[in-house]
Amino acid sequence: MMPTKILLPEDELPTRWYNVLHDLPTPPPPVLHPGTGQPIGPDDLAPLFPMELILQEVSQEQYVDIPGEVLDVYRLWRPSPLYRAHRLEKALDTPARIYYKYEGVSPAGSHKPNTAVPQAYYNAKSGVRKLTTETGAGQWGTALAFACAQFGLDCEVWQVRASYDQKPYRRTMMQVFGATVHPSPSELTAAGRKILAETPDSTGSLGIAISEAVEAAVQDPEVHYALGSVLNHVLLHQTVIGEEALIQLAMVGETPDLIVGCTGGGSNFGGLAFPFLREKWAGRMSPVLRAVEPAACPSLTQGTYAYDFGDTIGLTPLMKMHTLGHDFVPDPIHAGGLRYHGMSPLISHLYETGEIEAVAKPQSECFAAGVQFARTEGIVPAPEPTHALAAAVEEALHCKESGEEKVILTALCGHGHLDLAAYNAYLSNTIIDRNWEDADIQSAVAAALTRLPALS
């Protein structure tokens, strides 16, 4: 029988990240300075990021070597396992062969440390003493706390107040890894004090938390800021996932017909998909690449492709991306990592040019797939990757009807050990689905975009 786990030996851990910018059939639109309307340059980003990350953000080289110190930390959990979902296939009675690349083996329990570790490394190397960041439910904050511990950096996290109070366990995990965690809004920044003066009982938002973390970073040259998705260098770091999966599938003689991954900011999907896109463009395979987003936050399938801010209150450069408007507030769905108004410019460009597909799924369908997966494969998935699982199950059931033996590769980007309250809501039938009408979304996006600065 074909093995259940396809394990890549540690000495075959990829030593380069793949830069999809090198191979794009058409170049993506530039990132613009909101004041000048002109493309931003490295100096604009220097108060926030070290120069090596800024250069990676705009690099046209096909590959970037992974530093040895980063590989040493990656080896704590990488190469991550690729699984054949024998028991799920049997339960579905499908001729499809389902594989899942599992990133839940990492210290934070998701794919986030793949970029947190190099971000911490390059910052430490440049003499930075501390990193600041924001976090919602806490996945990204946990990853950065762990990464900072590896390179002797302090780590300061602003966690959205509602999560800070209601989900204390992610906060504790950040503290176990040595981070200092503040509820946001806080009295520690001007942005936080302003919000608290207006709304003393504010439960916060990711936008406010970003403002606080950025403000704390720019005031001290020894302090930088780190972001967990959306940007080119973040997606670059995540390609280690797809490079491993390529080798692992080849080890069992398989070529994928369909690759599915969930998309919030886009780093999980991009990390798995980009190396397969390279193989597709080289004519070595022809997989369909399908991004799966929540129906409650459908940036690719219902958003507008336009320049918009990356944050809610307008501190960032303007990026051309699929957006629901920078002040869009998604429903409080349980897949907190997918509640983002925009989509990575790289993923947006690939979608706009027809290289990838996208579908939206309601969360009840996703949790149903998650429970079936747990009962067959033994892993309770995070709410985010249940979106990919729902799409994989859907395709496998199509195969059952058609008799096609498709090879489906799924990004299982994290476990759900800290998301059991969400499963409890699903099992108690208190999950609420929200499907947007196209017209409602489009008028909201149009209104948000009128509030942008005029571009020259």
Place this chain on the structure above:
Amino acid sequence: MMPTKILLPEDELPTRWYNVLHDLPTPPPPVLHPGTGQPIGPDDLAPLFPMELILQEVSQEQYVDIPGEVLDVYRLWRPSPLYRAHRLEKALDTPARIYYKYEGVSPAGSHKPNTAVPQAYYNAKSGVRKLTTETGAGQWGTALAFACAQFGLDCEVWQVRASYDQKPYRRTMMQVFGATVHPSPSELTAAGRKILAETPDSTGSLGIAISEAVEAAVQDPEVHYALGSVLNHVLLHQTVIGEEALIQLAMVGETPDLIVGCTGGGSNFGGLAFPFLREKWAGRMSPVLRAVEPAACPSLTQGTYAYDFGDTIGLTPLMKMHTLGHDFVPDPIHAGGLRYHGMSPLISHLYETGEIEAVAKPQSECFAAGVQFARTEGIVPAPEPTHALAAAVEEALHCKESGEEKVILTALCGHGHLDLAAYNAYLSNTIIDRNWEDADIQSAVAAALTRLPALS
């Protein structure tokens, strides 16, 4: 550099469990019927367990073949990884080489599924429809819920009321795997109704929950009961851990000088240690085997070696073991899996005959080791295995002083993703240590043993 992860290929998964009874230098004392004082026979256990498990309980064969259906489920996570703790060693500045065998990769997040899966398999094969069990914090209940889902069995769990109310996430995880979970005491059994009549707001105990699960099992021939530690067949199933670790250490040319594991009922420690004891008795290595127990529940280091009940209210046969008295109530330490008044008869016999050592550790020292481990190795350990980590760190620091390059093998039996409230207590300095005076323990044990039935 030596690899961080020593991965055993899936086709080298052990196909036999090792039965330490075959090789014991002296046989252990028999288990006695509390009514007759005579050794119990298979028929005494038939209302609770299928005959194949009863025969494994008393088998003298050196090896028991693992059924193919059990191996198929084991392959979801087995062989489990063996890690070299490079980054912990560096932080300790020790010449010792520290390895940890990690069982947190299993569906329940601990070593418990190693026995839950074969127990569910043999029961399903014997025509049983449902398994009942008790659980405290929920590790064992989760493992059995998962195992029952694999073989189409119903699973009914009585969870101690205090845990049921205060730690809802383990309950949810059992429900995700398909189990029905009741708070104990419940109105569903005579035992539960009796307790509730006397104490309507009872928060329950493991002893009461055992009574309810056993009562529900014996009333229906299609329902059996399952136990997660202590018994010979449970320790037999766990030897798959040690058999894998033996091969993995040999792959990197290492022989252990010290093996440390935490002990509650004894199945984690026995599972790792027994195959190494076989090698020791065969003259192929000479490791020290050290059990580590909580100072708040020191059955090996301060208990009495005597016949006692396995449960609190006296339903089980009498087992000769190290005991704190069947009505001993340990402090509510965070390592719930180590809060048991007795010790597996096999482990007790090996301790009494000088084959293994034991030490007791206060929980604050254990959490300190757990936090250091998380910050270096990236895995947040469950409170139980932090006891083994504390002993490993202690030995590694001795090696730093002496310059000895000892090889230390540690049983890391589970992750702490559902134990973060315990870490929060530690980081908030609200952990309480309890060290028993020998005299206090011994008078308590003596009093408990006077309440036993007279043995002929």
